[in-house]
Amino acid sequence: MVIVLPWNLSFGSNFLLGAGKTTLLDLISGRTPASSGRVRFKGIELTELHEYQIVRAGLGRKFQTPSVYESLTVFENLEMSFPDNRSCWSAWRFRRKPDVVARVEEIAELIYLKDRLDDRADILGHGQKQWLEIGALLIQNPELVLLDEPVAGMSGREREATGRLLLEVAKNRAVVVVEHDMDFVKQIAHQVTVLHQGRLLAEGSMDKIQKNPKVIEVYLGH
Numbered sequence: 001m002v003i004v005l006p007w008n009l010s011f012g013s014n015f016l017l018g019a020g021k022t023t024l025l026d027l028i029s030g031r032t033p034a035s036s037g038r039v040r041f042k043g044i045e046l047t048e049l050h051e052y053q054i055v056r057a058g059l060g061r062k063f064q065t066p067s068v069y070e071s072l073t074v075f076e077n078l079e080m081s082f083p084d085n086r087s088c089w090s091a092w093r094f095r096r097k098p099d100v101v102a103r104v105e106e107i108a109e110l111i112y113l114k115d116r117l118d119d120r121a122d123i124l125g126h127g128q129k130q131w132l133e134i135g136a137l138l139i140q141n142p143e144l145v146l147l148d149e150p151v152a153g154m155s156g157r158e159r160e161a162t163g164r165l166l167l168e169v170a171k172n173r174a175v176v177v178v179e180h181d182m183d184f185v186k187q188i189a190h191q192v193t194v195l196h197q198g199r200l201l202a203e204g205s206m207d208k209i210q211k212n213p214k215v216i217e218v219y220l221g222h
Helices: 021-029 051-056 074-080 088-092 098-110 126-138 156-169 182-188 206-210 213-218
Strands: 002-006 059-062 144-148 174-179 191-196 199-204
Touching: 021 051, 021 059, 021 144, 021 174, 051 059, 059 126, 074 098, 074 126, 098 126, 098 156, 126 144, 126 156, 156 174, 156 182, 174 182, 191 206, 199 206, 199 213, 206 213
Parallel strands: 002 174, 002 191, 059 144, 144 174
Antiparallel strands: 191 199
16 A cells, blocks of 8 residues: 655744654654654554664665665665675675575566666666665565655656556555655555644545645645
């Protein structure tokens, strides 16, 4: 399932400019400590865990700006994220085994980069770097994927390809996307959640959201 939190800039407060989308992702992933309330995933209270423990619990997070190892190849970037035991000892004895190669190639094909495995990441286009970072998450096989504006800066063709990618990814895991490109939202969303001034304004299908009077008044400005 793909749940989309659309962009909504609010000027109703002197201290809160955003709707709270990225803050919500920060709270879920442990980047920002919660001052109150609970964040539960698979029955686990995430507010009691460190960021790395949340990752190990099955959650993956991608930020808006792509962050890849530009001096490494596409293959090496994906290999670095392979979910082996990350102790110092395991890193020292890590070997490129057939299962690692097979998993890297599988993910590279999914993210449209199978023909670029030997290329350094620094020569990739912006959209391809976005895909590579998504691939680095997927190779860890998370059960919940959080994506903050994954198509920002992409061409129209890249947006369409990313939509197909996320629909494929969402077949066996939950995907939460923060996005303000409504055409892209229509392509991928099973459920849309609209936030306003840090609070839930509306939730439902894209068709239902577009007809919601509160959303029309606050989000669309009518």
